[in-house]
Amino acid sequence: MFPSGKWKLTLDPKLSGRIRLSQGGDVDLSCLDIVSISTSKALLWHTVEIRARGRTDNLSGLSGDASEQLAADLHAFINTHLFDLIGTETDHLLDVDARLREITEGNRQYLAQADLGRAIASVPGSAAAALSHPLLDPQLMPAGLKASLPVSFAMLTDPCVRHAYNEAFVAAELRKFQPFFDDLDGRSLSDQQREACIRLEDNNLLVASAGSGKSATMVGKVAYVLEKQLYRPDEILLLAFNKSAADELRTRIARQLQVEESALKCRVETFHALGRGIIEDVEGRPPQLANWVDHPAGEARAIEEIIRSLVETDPEFARLWCDLLVVHAKADIPAEVFDTEADYRRYVSDRLRKGEATIGSLAGVIVKSLQEKKIVNWLWLHSVAFDYERQIAVEDDDGTVRHLHPDFYYTLTDTVHEHFALNADGTSPIADYVQHAESKRQAYHRKEIDFFETTSAQASSETLLSTLEAELARRAVPFERKSYAEITKAVEPVVIKHYHKLISTCIKHIRASHLTLDMLLERAGTLHDKERAKLYARVVWMITRGYSQRLEETNRIDFDSMIADAVRLVETGRYQSPYSLILVDEFQDISEPRANLIKALKQQKAFSKVFAVGDDWQSIYRFAGSDITIFTQFEANFGASWQGRLEQTYRCNQLIAETAARFVQRNPEQIAKSVRSTRPAIPRSIRVIPIDDERGRPDFAQACHCLLERLDHALGSIAAQWRNEPDAKLKILVLWRYNLLDPFGGIPPSFANIEVSGLSFHRAKGLEADYTVLLDVSEGDYGVPSRIEDDELLNLVIPRPETFAYAEERRLFYVALTRASRGVYLITNSRQPSRYIRELCEIAGEEVRYETIEGSALRQCPACLVGQMVGKRNRDGTVFHGCNQFPDCRHSEGVPAQSSAHLHRRA
Numbered sequence: 001m002f003p004s005g006k007w008k009l010t011l012d013p014k015l016s017g018r019i020r021l022s023q024g025g026d027v028d029l030s031c032l033d034i035v036s037i038s039t040s041k042a043l044l045w046h047t048v049e050i051r052a053r054g055r056t057d058n059l060s061g062l063s064g065d066a067s068e069q070l071a072a073d074l075h076a077f078i079n080t081h082l083f084d085l086i087g088t089e090t091d092h093l094l095d096v097d098a099r100l101r102e103i104t105e106g107n108r109q110y111l112a113q114a115d116l117g118r119a120i121a122s123v124p125g126s127a128a129a130a131l132s133h134p135l136l137d138p139q140l141m142p143a144g145l146k147a148s149l150p151v152s153f154a155m156l157t158d159p160c161v162r163h164a165y166n167e168a169f170v171a172a173e174l175r176k177f178q179p180f181f182d183d184l185d186g187r188s189l190s191d192q193q194r195e196a197c198i199r200l201e202d203n204n205l206l207v208a209s210a211g212s213g214k215s216a217t218m219v220g221k222v223a224y225v226l227e228k229q230l231y232r233p234d235e236i237l238l239l240a241f242n243k244s245a246a247d248e249l250r251t252r253i254a255r256q257l258q259v260e261e262s263a264l265k266c267r268v269e270t271f272h273a274l275g276r277g278i279i280e281d282v283e284g285r286p287p288q289l290a291n292w293v294d295h296p297a298g299e300a301r302a303i304e305e306i307i308r309s310l311v312e313t314d315p316e317f318a319r320l321w322c323d324l325l326v327v328h329a330k331a332d333i334p335a336e337v338f339d340t341e342a343d344y345r346r347y348v349s350d351r352l353r354k355g356e357a358t359i360g361s362l363a364g365v366i367v368k369s370l371q372e373k374k375i376v377n378w379l380w381l382h383s384v385a386f387d388y389e390r391q392i393a394v395e396d397d398d399g400t401v402r403h404l405h406p407d408f409y410y411t412l413t414d415t416v417h418e419h420f421a422l423n424a425d426g427t428s429p430i431a432d433y434v435q436h437a438e439s440k441r442q443a444y445h446r447k448e449i450d451f452f453e454t455t456s457a458q459a460s461s462e463t464l465l466s467t468l469e470a471e472l473a474r475r476a477v478p479f480e481r482k483s484y485a486e487i488t489k490a491v492e493p494v495v496i497k498h499y500h501k502l503i504s505t506c507i508k509h510i511r512a513s514h515l516t517l518d519m520l521l522e523r524a525g526t527l528h529d530k531e532r533a534k535l536y537a538r539v540v541w542m543i544t545r546g547y548s549q550r551l552e553e554t555n556r557i558d559f560d561s562m563i564a565d566a567v568r569l570v571e572t573g574r575y576q577s578p579y580s581l582i583l584v585d586e587f588q589d590i591s592e593p594r595a596n597l598i599k600a601l602k603q604q605k606a607f608s609k610v611f612a613v614g615d616d617w618q619s620i621y622r623f624a625g626s627d628i629t630i631f632t633q634f635e636a637n638f639g640a641s642w643q644g645r646l647e648q649t650y651r652c653n654q655l656i657a658e659t660a661a662r663f664v665q666r667n668p669e670q671i672a673k674s675v676r677s678t679r680p681a682i683p684r685s686i687r688v689i690p691i692d693d694e695r696g697r698p699d700f701a702q703a704c705h706c707l708l709e710r711l712d713h714a715l716g717s718i719a720a721q722w723r724n725e726p727d728a729k730l731k732i733l734v735l736w737r738y739n740l741l742d743p744f745g746g747i748p749p750s751f752a753n754i755e756v757s758g759l760s761f762h763r764a765k766g767l768e769a770d771y772t773v774l775l776d777v778s779e780g781d782y783g784v785p786s787r788i789e790d791d792e793l794l795n796l797v798i799p800r801p802e803t804f805a806y807a808e809e810r811r812l813f814y815v816a817l818t819r820a821s822r823g824v825y826l827i828t829n830s831r832q833p834s835r836y837i838r839e840l841c842e843i844a845g846e847e848v849r850y851e852t853i854e855g856s857a858l859r860q861c862p863a864c865l866v867g868q869m870v871g872k873r874n875r876d877g878t879v880f881h882g883c884n885q886f887p888d889c890r891h892s893e894g895v896p897a898q899s900s901a902h903l904h905r906r907a
Ligand SMILES: Nc1ncnc2c1ncn2[C@@H]1O[C@H](COP(=O)(O)OP(=O)(O)OP(=O)(O)O)[C@@H](O)[C@H]1O
Pocket: 187, 188, 189, 190, 193, 208, 209, 210, 211, 212, 213, 214, 215, 216, 615, 618, 650, 651, 765, 766, 767, 768, 818
């Protein structure tokens, strides 16, 4: 299972400052050439990565402890050699002393280890090389050696001395550069922004929060280092997540530096453009990218074509893929995994709801459980004729006639099939169920009805469908599998689309991490729905093979291969990086290949620095291959670092900022931050508008239009309070989880006082408005949180799966909540309000206002927090108030407590 095969590492002092790596042949790496040692976790094991000048080696197949130990041993071995060099090669130590004193005198600049290294690297001799080595660890230095060095060396050997120097430097610099920061990028920077501009350790991570001015800080940092002449403009690289972000950053930097954009010498790029540029630079022509790379829909189309050709040429694949679509469209998650029974019931009912990808309903049947659905879909797939819950009259011993409704009745052979909720030991989680099952068995037996049963235990042990098939085959029931065309016509397009998206993500991970089928199958065994996971593992493995073949045959590469090629060119030294300061925006969305490119650039150019800015609360691209742990475990990836915070938000008022922050931090895995707003809390600026759903789904589009009319009117009437220019309008963002909710058909209406735009939660990232309207904040597969996105299959390929339920959906909702400065409107299906609304109410209490679309206050249920108290009438005509979420919430007022449930039921 180890992709890179066996390896052996020899750390032997007799090798005179070299380590020997045997991996096929022997290679001796000089300790002086090694620039970094890091550990990372792949799917099943940990890896130690050794980066040396011109090469990178990965030692994989280690346990977590073993990788830590090996990294520590390597680190110690290299340092022992460095100390030997410093202790024995003393000729140039006085020169080093002079350089150190020169650089520290007059507190002219922030001093990172790299700056000291850069200063003394020009001194000849190995002692200076050892002292400027990036892995030099003063804590390991023998006390005797430390004491023998000149006083100035304390900057190198005593972290406290350098720290104290830098603290004093930052304080002085804040004073000195006050006028500079007072007017930067059109605003006065906060203290935290200023400090982030000044700090320049070897590795820097700025942990921000929504609306905290990350872009202003990046602009400020570039302006500051250029003002100080610490770098030339062409030594600075800024990496943005997408083209529009790169364009905006470029414009703002050029404006700040007062140069034409075309004359800007700092590079502001996307990863895509950077990778392409590196390859073009070395090879003299741009990389030959697959034709789907530049089109968002192109990749899905390519995957679709690969699937189609596999279906035509490989019967095994066709069988697996169809089973996946029809029988295993969604995971069967056991009840124990859900927080409450109500959650589980909702989950099951969502998956069974008519018209939602249920082959079962196409077969004319609405079933009661997910396992029954699996059976129905299997029967449909094999064209087996059956009746669901057909009524059968059975006479008991005493002559009374009972009517039974067996789950399945096979008309061709008059066979009855019951699917019992029984455990492997014959017990059942449902009271009296065992007796009930037994009485059914006996009744069929008495009436000599041909009968067989399946059980929940078989579903868990993956033998349900094989048992069903064997029982039917024994009775010579004919099977005829539906054609691929029939299947794709019957399966809802969203199911296919969902699989395409999942497959696309998995292909990236499988190729980037060289995952094998065995590894995927091993992971599949750890998921809840193992049968589905194993099936999917085989399917995605075959598609990945087809995908790689297609690239090879056409001599093309995809985006990740392009980045990997660029990394190779950097690591082997064929590309010489000009960048000494690399700034990375939206670092929370970084993927492994992109992180590798940053590391390669950083390691190649000696003494270069990385400044990454991001907000782990806004990491929303796990589907596109991002790995949040590169951010949360920054030091393990990049080495010792300074980590700063931006905790002041300039956007949301304090109520929204604080509520959203507490909401997202309910996931303990998110980094803890305190968020303060520069805008005071606007009371009740979070509003919930429940919409009734009398005829099927509530009409969110109509509700949205009514609300916009109302806002336009209301804001127009107080225009004097906010209008600063005659034509000014307030900005309203209408946001939705899925594009099918777009109430404007792509063209938002225009109003006198408000400027409306609409887009998905994902696309709203980075945008801001005065008010936001969030549509369909309801429970459901396509609701908030979206259940469909949280497919456990993603955990087959993600190195460190998240354990907190709907972690990414929570962050996405946080992004949506934090776009507004003045107010957020949450429009919800009154029958299925999102659990997230309840959480906001728990956090903000009375500050969340329930109202009608016209703006009249509604009375929120104090018990469940998501329902409203509505007037109800008893049979005797007396009136009481009860929660409209009955029976999920039984709260009522105005009736004696003991009889309230009873009255509700009648009401
Ligand atoms: N020092 C400052 N003083 C006043 N306003 C500021 C300051 N810094 C940033 N802002 C403003 O705060 C708002 C948010 O800034 P920006 O868009 O850079 O934040 P962000 O951290 O990138 O937000 P998000 O991550 O939510 O997209 C902008 O309107 C910006 O002009």
